[in-house]
Amino acid sequence: MSESKQGVIFDLDGVIVDTAVFHYQAWKKLADELGISFDEPANEKLRGIPRRESLLALMGFNPGEEKIREYMDRKNVYYLEMVKTIKSGEMLPGVGNLLAELKSQGYKLALASSSKNARLVLEKLGITPVFEAIVDGNETTKGKPDPELFLKAALKLDVLPSDCLVVEDAESGIAAGIAAGMHTIGVGNPQALARADCIVSRTAQIDSAMVREFLLGDSKSGPDAG
Ligand code: BG6
Ligand code: MG
Numbered sequence: 001m002s003e004s005k006q007g008v009i010f011d012l013d014g015v016i017v018d019t020a021v022f023h024y025q026a027w028k029k030l031a032d033e034l035g036i037s038f039d040e041p042a043n044e045k046l047r048g049i050p051r052r053e054s055l056l057a058l059m060g061f062n063p064g065e066e067k068i069r070e071y072m073d074r075k076n077v078y079y080l081e082m083v084k085t086i087k088s089g090e091m092l093p094g095v096g097n098l099l100a101e102l103k104s105q106g107y108k109l110a111l112a113s114s115s116k117n118a119r120l121v122l123e124k125l126g127i128t129p130v131f132e133a134i135v136d137g138n139e140t141t142k143g144k145p146d147p148e149l150f151l152k153a154a155l156k157l158d159v160l161p162s163d164c165l166v167v168e169d170a171e172s173g174i175a176a177g178i179a180a181g182m183h184t185i186g187v188g189n190p191q192a193l194a195r196a197d198c199i200v201s202r203t204a205q206i207d208s209a210m211v212r213e214f215l216l217g218d219s220k221s222g223p224d225a226g
Helices: 019-034 040-044 051-059 065-083 095-104 118-125 148-157 171-179 208-216
Strands: 007-010 108-112 133-135 164-168 183-187 198-200
Touching: 007 148, 019 040, 019 051, 019 065, 051 065, 065 118, 095 108, 095 208, 108 148, 118 133, 133 148, 148 164, 148 171, 164 171, 164 208, 171 183, 183 208
Parallel strands: 007 108, 007 164, 108 133, 164 183, 183 198
Antiparallel strands: none
């Protein structure tokens, strides 16, 4: 078998693990303390967006650098308290099987998350070695919807962007994948993810046949073909 030159790049929060809920609950706690109204529809717009931009969007104004740092740190403390409860292997349904299936078929797997806590979460889950490349919020200057995270992941995988498929639960993530010139599968809200090549309601609905179809637009080809 010739070495695969196709990559699948996974977002973390809300695709692999249920931490999107933790991010929401942590922002909600901060917003309540600050007397700012914040609910799930408002949170939908923050999915995939880095911490600083999320805070500014939540507040609706710039409170100054000192307060920005204080509020970001406070939210992160709340988030990390919840991350502590994650147990090894506690991924969203079907994710373990999907990762194993894609790996066994020769796809190169990467993780690209705006989160500065992404590596910690992967460690808690015990799946760091599954990914040939990991790019997180600590090594990028621009978060999603900028394509930087995904382009860095493709470079690390040594796969062309056009041979990469992005799996994302965020509108900003789908926008980033498209801007990177990649194929996209959206997981979750059909309105928010309307620009994706394909939308599923749960990660468990993705399988290698779907990946092959959307990656190549040709169900007869795949990493093992030829
Ligand atoms: C993204 C999440 O993955 O990471 C966002 O979808 C989150 O909700 C962002 O705000 C930044 O995460 P962190 O852990 O660096 O605050
Ligand atoms: Mg996400």
